[in-house]
Amino acid sequence: MDEAIRSPQIMVVDDDQDTVAILAHHLQREGFVPITANSGAQCLKLVHENEVDVILLDLMMPDMDGFQVVKALKDSPETAEIPIIMITARDDMDARAEGMRLGVSDFLAKPVFRRQLASRIRAQLEVVETSRSASAAMDRLEAARKNRSQ
Structure with a gap:
């Protein structure tokens, strides 16, 4: 499929089925394609x-908590650059500080409102696109510099 017309795919990771269903519904209403996972292990497989x-990631999950999932994602070159928005009922400064240290891009406290969720996702998509554009521009400049020096 053409990258320019592909709807952004947003992974929802939460052990609570109702939360997953609500977030997936919000995503669909905003034009995103939801991919759902009910555990950290399933997230790491599906990604x-x-x-x-x-990735929209719950912090408090059994077996593998959100911090462990973030660490695994950031340790893998294939997934390290995917923005992660931590969605949690535990909205305290220690959790935010640890998440930011590990590479979480943003935090949302539960309950999550559709428009707020959509604007945070779009902001992360813009950051990624800006980074890609800047990297491509740097590559072109470096190529031009090399051509001039030859």
Whole structure:
């Protein structure tokens, strides 16, 4: 599919089925394609099978908490650049500080409102696009510099 017309794919990771369903519904209403996972392990599997643009990640999950998932994602070159928005009922400064240290891009406290969610996702997509554009521009400048020096 043409990258320019592909709807952004947003992964929702939460052990609570109702939360996953609500967030997936919000995403669809905003024109995003939801990909859902009910655990950290399932997230780590699905992220390698899909083209994920942003991950919405619950902090408090059994077996593997959100911080462990972030660490695993950031440790892998294939997933390190995917923006992660932590969505949690635990909205305290220690959790935010630890998340930012690990590489979380943004935080949203539960309950999440559709328009707020959409604007935060779009902001992360813009950051990624700006970074890609800047990287491409730097590559072109470097190529031009090399051509001139030859």
